[in-house]
Amino acid sequence: MGSSSSSINHIPDAEKLMQETGFSAAHIFRLYERFEVLDRDGTGQLRPEDFGAVRELAMNPIGDRIIRAFFSPGQETVDFAAFVRILAHFRPTVTNWTRDGAQTEPANSRTRKLKFAFQLYDQDRDGKISREELLEVLRMMLGLQVTEEQLQSIAERAIQEADLDRDDAISFDEFRKSLEKVNIDHKMSTRFLS
């Protein structure tokens, strides 16, 4: 890490990124290293296939969705800046990160974390998790172990539990409320640099 100071300057937009995401220089450098490892052909752009090398993602039932989350719609590649911006969602929340940050909410706030998670489920990006979207995820998670009928009822129940306005879908607000008690800060935080 000591060497990072010398190479931090190679990283494009490092300082802007640091300000934007709250990562420290060392974090950024570390991320950059990681990025370079993933970027096998050295183009400075990652393709979805490159993410497949991460075992944690390969194992994850919705891994490919997470990977897709790195790519803004229509784009096939992601550059370092976008990469870091996405990862900033996973920075641990700081309890008192700001006192009046209403205007620029950092990516690691609870709401933004939830939003990120929400979008993993909301595939058509209409702001709602519909029953079909839930079912799709359930199929990925439970596979063939559970009968289709049971899957249906699980989805039904999950919606029913969270759905407050009876529109048969989970909006972000409802999503947030249902996960109110879950410690999302821990679930969606990861320690960069180890």
Place this chain on the structure above:
Amino acid sequence: MFLDADGAAQRRTNRRQGAGRGAAKGRGRGKKPASEDEEEDEDDEDEAPRGRRGANKKKPAKGRGKNKEEDDSEEEAPKRNRKGGANKKKGGKAQDSEEEESEEEKGKKGKKGKKGGKEEEDSKGKKGDAKGKDKGKDKGKDKGKDKDNDKKKKKKKGDSSSDSNTDSEEEESMSEGEMAKLMEEVEEKKKLIATIRNKPWRMKRRLVHLKEAQEFVDKFEGALGKGKGRKWYAYKVMMTKKWIKFQRDFENFRTACIPWERKIKDVESHFGSSVASYFIFLRWMYGMNLVLFGFTFGLVVIPEVLMGLPYGSIPRKTVPRAEQDTAQDYSVLMDFNGYCKYSVLFYGYYNNQRTIGLLKFRLPLSYLMVGIGTFGYSLMVVIRTMAKNADVGGGDGDEGEFTFAWKMFTSWDYLIGNAETADNKYASITTSFKESIVDEQENQKDENIHLRRFLRVLANVLIICSLGGSGYLIYFVVKRSQEFASRDDLSWYEKNELEIIMSLLGLVCPPLFETIAELEDYHPRIALKWQLGRIFALFLGNLYTFLFALFDEVNTKLTEEGAIKNASIWAMKEYYANFTRVINDTEVTPPPMSPADVIRGPCWETAVGIEFVKLTVSDIQVSYLTILIGDFARAVIVRFLNYCWCWDLEAGFPSYGEFDISGNVLGLVFNQGMIWMGAFYAPGLVGINVLRLLSSMYYQCWAVMATNVPHERVFKASKSNNFYMGLLLLILFLSLLPVVYTIMTLPPSFDCGPFSGKVKMFDVIMETIDLDLPAFLGTLFSYAANPGLIIPAVLLMVLAIYYLNSVSEAYQNSNMELKKKMQMARDEEKNRRNNTDSTNQVMKDLEDLLPNASLRPPPEPEPEKPPEPEPKATKTKPGSAGKGVNLQKDVALASPNPNARQPVSRPPRGAGPGPGPGPGPGPGRGRGRGRGAPPR
């Protein structure tokens, strides 16, 4: 998630824990390790730079500045969490802010900069943190804010004062005035702490303020103080970190020390918590038996082996002449006769010498004490465990509110990177879903009460009939076997009839009961309890018939013994008489009779011990064979014959076996009962049992994973194993009775065992009191044994029990009250929040973003909502799993102003739906999801 692939070892531990511990418990438990991990990581991050920093100190100022800067950014991470009202500084900001510094300050900074030492570095992080992240926005806040700004300014100065300075020195650069200001601030906070009682605030707000102020004072008081205070502060911080790390390591170590944890988790993730509960019980039993084993072997068996007389020295330690030819035959040994019978495994082998060896070890006393201590210890452990299990639960009654949504959104562990762990996790998620589905189905079964009741009564009648039948059968067989006992020409079947019938009953009845129990249609968890209870009754019958048979045997042996005792004395006399007559020389003392030739009594204690050992061993054989044939062979046949069979074996008739929880649990419980009863007469039995438990842990784990399929309806085990424990306690009590009875009333055999020659076994205690303890203690004991004292003591105990019982009832009541209140408070809280949310989205956002309530303009002076008790049925599961779409929805969450359902401004994408389909049921209705049958 991402960088974990190259994570260090600690990350791996994290993963392991997440996978292992969190596997089926859901994320609830997994969460804790995660947070610990975090802290540890931070520790590491922090430690590394520290060391480096030391090295860097010598370097030219220029390079140092650079490094420092980076170190800061790393160091701030751990600090961040501890900061009260302070904000966090950004690592990279230092350079940006260079232009903003003012000249004189720079100079000052430069001067002081060189002094930067370790302490400063510690406090520096704090300073840095205190600096607002969003500089521009900090203006115009309250005092705390001002201070932050000050510091920020300072920070800028420090950084700008050329590269040679680091934040660590910025504290030094603080002007006197600023110092004083900070001081003042601290004082003020202290005052606030002192006077917070008198503030006319609501409790919550007070608490928030109090906490904030305390943190502030803690932080800055140490830092502001002169050298010593600061050092102390640094030391404290360091020690806290070390302590946290140590705790975490220790926790890890402890987890690693729990035996078979992985195995059980494996089983749990595939078969559900109910099957795992059996293995947990088995592990617990193993632990307990290990202690019993330690007592028995350490205090009885090993002293006898090491210090007692060797084999063949006295009659009781020698195989009689008549049996010596066959004493080594396999079949004899398998019956625990021959050499086995005259070995340290059984009661009869022990000598009645008062003390043995150089150490004067009082073996008979120790034998009796261990026999009683076994029961004492077991009782204590069982009851303690039950009590401990009983007070789990409580906590927040919020479980079951969003069961499915939570499971769905949060059950995956994102740190899993290992294929096998991932498989387990998949399995455990599936299992937990299935468990919830079963619970759910149970909750909204629609009832035909009368039919159900009729069926349940019918089932119970049937079962009572079969219980009675099997009881009679056992009685009949026992009678027959007593007849057989007097005959010699017995076939193999006739000899073993009793065991065979009992095993057969054990094989046939449980499945029969299970079939009958299907009539009852209980939730599987409750059905399991019924099943356990019924089989328990069946086995109990077996046990007690067995015991009565045994007592008959003992009584015949006792009468037989009286005759033999005389005969043996007479024989001894004869022997000497003959000897003197043959040798014809009264002067010569005759050589003692060879121990093998002495006439023996029947030694009923050893006979009883042998019965128990035989029973235990045959039980082991039967249960292992059952697994081998019933599960393994079946699985092999189903698996491989399936290729060439006319119907689908796997899906059709034989299929694979399910793990039989009730049978296994009861097997374990009864086996333990046998051990408790038999241990007094056969000390070796405890050793056999330990081996059995150990092997069956591995064997059954293997068998269940390899040959069984999960239950059709996987169900969640109740949180505590107290039902199993209750059975165990009952068995313990039942097995206590006969042993204590024999110890207190039956006379010990005259020529075998540690108590031979005494009238009663417990005389050994009297003897010790008389001979070894001072005289006054003897009189004391004799007073204590006086009924005049015992009866009042018993009365006192009864009164105490009554009193404690009523006290605990009162506590229980108040507990319930408190729980209700908590629930109410939570609902109220939720309502309020949702209300403000729906009325004023901006407000809500602010509320979310403002961690400290002090800055938040109180939205409404007082919550306009009275604590209207929402009849929110958290415990009862809402509606149907499948078709309950048309249920009343969960409206109560935001009840009282139904027109505010749609917030004014929705989050970007949430704007889709118009106002929901009507405001739903009014507030008064609450969430109408009762337990009642949903409308269909």
